[in-house]
Amino acid sequence: MPSLPNQPVYLDNQATTRCDPRVLQAMLPFFSEHYGNPHSVEHAMGQTAEAAVETARGELAALLGAEPREIIFTSGATEANNLAIKGAARFAAAMDDKRRRVITLATEHKCVLEAVADLAAEGFDPVVLPVRPDGLLDPETLRQALATPTLLVSVMAVNNETGVIQDIAALAPIIKQAGALLHSDLAQAVGKIRLDVTGWKLDLASISGHKIYGPKGVGALYVRRRPRVRLAPLFSGGGQERGLRSGTLPTPLIVGLGEAARLANAEMAQDADRIGRLRADLLDRLRRCIPGLRVNGNDHARIAGNLNLTFPQATAADLMAALPQLCVSTGSACSSAAIEPSYVLRALGLSDQQAQRSLRIGIGRFTSAAEIDYAAAALSAAHAVCEAGHPVATDT
Numbered sequence: 001m002p003s004l005p006n007q008p009v010y011l012d013n014q015a016t017t018r019c020d021p022r023v024l025q026a027m028l029p030f031f032s033e034h035y036g037n038p039h040s041v042e043h044a045m046g047q048t049a050e051a052a053v054e055t056a057r058g059e060l061a062a063l064l065g066a067e068p069r070e071i072i073f074t075s076g077a078t079e080a081n082n083l084a085i086k087g088a089a090r091f092a093a094a095m096d097d098k099r100r101r102v103i104t105l106a107t108e109h110k111c112v113l114e115a116v117a118d119l120a121a122e123g124f125d126p127v128v129l130p131v132r133p134d135g136l137l138d139p140e141t142l143r144q145a146l147a148t149p150t151l152l153v154s155v156m157a158v159n160n161e162t163g164v165i166q167d168i169a170a171l172a173p174i175i176k177q178a179g180a181l182l183h184s185d186l187a188q189a190v191g192k193i194r195l196d197v198t199g200w201k202l203d204l205a206s207i208s209g210h211k212i213y214g215p216k217g218v219g220a221l222y223v224r225r226r227p228r229v230r231l232a233p234l235f236s237g238g239g240q241e242r243g244l245r246s247g248t249l250p251t252p253l254i255v256g257l258g259e260a261a262r263l264a265n266a267e268m269a270q271d272a273d274r275i276g277r278l279r280a281d282l283l284d285r286l287r288r289c290i291p292g293l294r295v296n297g298n299d300h301a302r303i304a305g306n307l308n309l310t311f312p313q314a315t316a317a318d319l320m321a322a323l324p325q326l327c328v329s330t331g332s333a334c335s336s337a338a339i340e341p342s343y344v345l346r347a348l349g350l351s352d353q354q355a356q357r358s359l360r361i362g363i364g365r366f367t368s369a370a371e372i373d374y375a376a377a378a379l380s381a382a383h384a385v386c387e388a389g390h391p392v393a394t395d396t
Contacts, residue, residue, distance in 0.1 A: 056258020087231030163306025214260030
């Protein structure tokens with residue numbers, strides 16, 4: 001095994017990202033001297049907070065290609081996804097809209113799948129479509145599902161496990177022609193690929209702060225104004241955020257999200273170039289040392305920093321046990337007793353055994369070449385030990 005680094009090597013940037021130091025610096029004053037309530041616009045302290053919130057709203061809108069007033073702040077993408085899906089369905093039902101079909105994909109994030117499934121208890125018709133082995137949705141499969149009048153389709157732009165990029169721009173006209181609303185979970189896409197919610201004809205889109213080097217606990221929902229998309233709020237309150245998301249806004253977190261969006265807009269291209277080169281180097285070195293290594297998902301339609309790999313012999317659990325200083329993940333639900341096979345990988349056609357031999361590696365803005373060196377050598381060595389049938393040794 002290669003020598004242990006001084007600190008853990010973090011390669012799980014699809015799970016969360018380090019808060020950029022520049023984001024932290026932007027946030028700090030709003031935890032201390034600028035602590036006013038952004039809704040207390042009668043005095044100077046409240047006005048300062050409100051102005052900071054609106055600046056952040058503008059930065060996020062610019063990153064998405066939206067208008068600032070189309071951005072609704074939430075606690076994160078899970079809340080935004082629930083508000084989009086359940087809010088659209090419940091408003092339509094209240095308006096006596098007869099459409100009950102709600103469509104999503106088998107590879108969506110759990111919060112989308114569960115939000116869609118929850119609607120069955122309210123009389124809706126949840127439909128979960130399969131994807132091709134490369135992780136992409138077949139447009140013809142979508143067309144057939146839309147033959148039944150459909151209220152909403154939810155398709156994530158970038159998959160959180162495989163990094164596969166769905167062709168939203170090509171799918172949107174099919175959905176629009178059928179008269180359905182289009183929602184996209186953009187949590188893994190923001191800051192990694194160029195987005196244009198207006199050009200893509202999105203009606204609703206969800207964002208998470210901690211996926212783009214911002215703070216945890218904040219996100220946003222894009223809600224199209226023209227033509228206007230109407231939602232029923234998830235909970236009652238003071239009517240903040242256009243009446244869609246009541247509650248006092250967390251000014252420091254929103255300032256951090258805005259700064260993260262500004263940095264992403266400015267640095268996305270150079271980040272993607274550097275991260276892509278690190279990813280290519282890691283994959284090349286692993287392939288040379290581990291014949292039979294498989295990359296899951298489309299080879300080309302994927303973000304720069306993701307590698308979802310199936311190893312020919314070692315299980316993910318054994319590799320992770322052998323390498324406690326390497327922070328990677330299975331991308332699946334875990335318990336204290338076992339690691340469940342990834343439902344996303346099974347949706348791509350992998351067997352349970354193949355899914356159990358799969359790891360997700362996420363390279364990010366703060367990943368160094370030295371960390372890639374360690375990961376390549378450590379994973380290769382650990383796999384060789386497992387392949388030889390020797391007990392897996394845990395470094396201490």
